[in-house]
Amino acid sequence: MEGSAKTVYLETMGCQMNVLDSELVLGQLRAQGYTSTDDMTGADVVLFNTCSVRDHAEQKVLSRLGALRKPKLANSDMVIGVIGCMAERDPDGIFAKMPHVDLVCGPGELNKVPALVEEVRSGRSRAIALAQSLSRRSTPLQRALEYDSVEALDLARSPAPDQNVLQSYVRVQRGCDKFCTFCVVPFTRGAERSRPASQIVDEAKMLADRGAREITLLGQTVNSYVNQEHGRPVRFAELLERVSAVDGIDRVRFVTSYPGDFTDDILEAMRDVPEVCEYLHLPVQSGSDAVLGRMRRQYSVGQYIDLIQRARAFVPHLSVASDFIVGFCGETEAEHEASLRLIEQCGFKNIYVFKYSPRPGTVADKRAVDDVPDDVKRRRNADLLAHQERLAIAANQRLIGSTVEVLVEGYSKAALKAQEAEQTRGEEVSWRASDQLVGRTRSDQIVVFPGSPGQIGHFVTVLINAATALTLHGAVVSNAPVANASPRRFADRSLTVLDSG
Numbered sequence: 329m330e331g332s333a334k335t336v337y338l339e340t341m342g343c344q345m346n347v348l349d350s351e352l353v354l355g356q357l358r359a360q361g362y363t364s365t366d367d368m369t370g371a372d373v374v375l376f377n378t379c380s381v382r383d384h385a386e387q388k389v390l391s392r393l394g395a396l397r398k399p400k401l402a403n404s405d406m407v408i409g410v411i412g413c414m415a416e417r418d419p420d421g422i423f424a425k426m427p428h429v430d431l432v433c434g435p436g437e438l439n440k441v442p443a444l445v446e447e448v449r450s451g452r453s454r455a456i457a458l459a460q461s462l463s464r465r466s467t468p469l470q471r472a473l474e475y476d477s478v479e480a481l482d483l484a485r486s487p488a489p490d491q492n493v494l495q496s497y498v499r500v501q502r503g504c505d506k507f508c509t510f511c512v513v514p515f516t517r518g519a520e521r522s523r524p525a526s527q528i529v530d531e532a533k534m535l536a537d538r539g540a541r542e543i544t545l546l547g548q549t550v551n552s553y554v555n556q557e558h559g560r561p562v563r564f565a566e567l568l569e570r571v572s573a574v575d576g577i578d579r580v581r582f583v584t585s586y587p588g589d590f591t592d593d594i595l596e597a598m599r600d601v602p603e604v605c606e607y608l609h610l611p612v613q614s615g616s617d618a619v620l621g622r623m624r625r626q627y628s629v630g631q632y633i634d635l636i637q638r639a640r641a642f643v644p645h646l647s648v649a650s651d652f653i654v655g656f657c658g659e660t661e662a663e664h665e666a667s668l669r670l671i672e673q674c675g676f677k678n679i680y681v682f683k684y685s686p687r688p689g690t691v692a693d694k695r696a697v698d699d700v701p702d703d704v705k706r707r708r709n710a711d712l713l714a715h716q717e718r719l720a721i722a723a724n725q726r727l728i729g730s731t732v733e734v735l736v737e738g739y740s741k742a743a744l745k746a747q748e749a750e751q752t753r754g755e756e757v758s759w760r761a762s763d764q765l766v767g768r769t770r771s772d773q774i775v776v777f778p779g780s781p782g783q784i785g786h787f788v789t790v791l792i793n794a795a796t797a798l799t800l801h802g803a804v805v806s807n808a809p810v811a812n813a814s815p816r817r818f819a820d821r822s823l824t825v826l827d828s829g
């Protein structure tokens with residue numbers, strides 16, 4: 329790097345995996361002397377970490393790239409890059425539609441981003457790194473070498489001293505072998521590969537040393553994690569125990585689970601290991617067996633319900649979030665109503681609903697017809713959300729009067745807005761007693777309450793006095809400094825009535 333420090337603007341779309349990838353890419357660029365900026369048009373390097381799961385997400389990236397045409401004309405040294413799944417899926421399309429893009433880099437090659445930026449900067453030519461490397465046609469030796477390159481990104485993780493690591497993601501697995509007919513992930517992120525358990529535990533230790541209290545283990549089908557160690561397989565239940573044993577880690581979560589692979593040893597770990605939170609993200613996608621079959625989801629609605637019942641028998645206060653796709657090829661009104669019934673039966677904490685959009689290269693795109701009109705998809709989307717909202721409000725209001733353990737994350741959005749306004753007016757940022765903090769329960773409920781800055785990063789006990797579908801409101805009834813708030817103490821549930829899903 330020549331001259332003064334260069335700035336990088338990095339915008340992230342999509343899933344938690346992308347959030348973690350962005351953190352790691354920023355870390356690598358910081359190590360090269362870059363500082364991050366919120367000023368997209370004034371940055372030296374602009375990167376979009378993209379998602380290909382829905383067409384809408386890709387259109388958003390194209391629109392953001394379009395907004396950079398003029399700034400790039402005014403500053404030809406600006407480096408514009410598209411990284412992540414969309415870069416992997418359609419590099420030619422990106423360059424054709426957006427000729428001012430300088431680099432594309434797939435999700436399996438992100439450790440190369442600093443080198444690619446320098447390649448563009450020094451040669452003023454396009455730089456490309458795509459993971460044909462992750463092709464399922466590679467030889468085992470090639471794949472081993474390529475995996476080392478993928479691993480390099482996680483192994484080089486080094487949070488900045490001022491970075492908030494209180495709640496941190498740790499990748500345990502890359503890629504996916506399921507090939508659901510609607511999904512592009514196996515094509516963009518390659519085959520499923522689990523990281524060595526010892527590396528995952530070392531990363532959790534490093535994060536705990538820097539202040540992490542909660543670790544979320546990430547994988548596309550996280551519960552199917554398995555890695556050989558000294559000639560024997562380490563499976564996900566054991567990994568949960570080993571990460572939970574790291575000193576300083578009070579909570580362990582994991583996303584996303586694949587219902588078809590969920591084994592009872594994981595439920596036993598959730599029951600027996602106090603650090604493992606009572607929360608599951610378990611995407612079902614549809615309440616109709618016929619639709620699940622067309623999606624090639626490899627489980628039935630009955631098996632899904634049975635899994636939730638079994639999970640709640642092991643972990644009584646378990647809360648469950650799920651994902652649904654509405655308007656998948658051929659979805660009838662009766663099949664849609666089956667999804668509404670499933671929501672009723674499962675008592676989800678919350679759901680994420682997506683309108684189906686065909687993704688190029690997938691089986692559904694090649695062999696099925698996207699025949700549900702958009703207005704029907706929109707109506708079905710709204711139906712599912714409205715139904716879930718009614719049920720969640722009722723469930724959350726039953727929590728009024730109970731106490732919950734909250735890990736305090738920071739200021740609520742309203743308090744942050746007030747502070748920003750003070751900053752804009754050039755005033756010294758003040759703290760008002762009425763200002764609100766926000767945190768999460770073990771079961772991933774968001775809790776908002778009046779508090780003081782000293783409580784951020786600590787556990788408190790909050791008495792719930794109001795509730796909406798997505799948020800609990802309350803007042804702190806006791807402060808529990810982290811040093812005294814080991815989960816084993818909180819495992820005494822007589823103190824804490826945990827919210828159920």
Ligand code: SF4
Pocket residue numbers: 504505506507508511512513514548549586
């Ligand atoms: S399990 Fe299915 S939906 Fe999930 S990432 Fe794999 S292919 Fe996509």
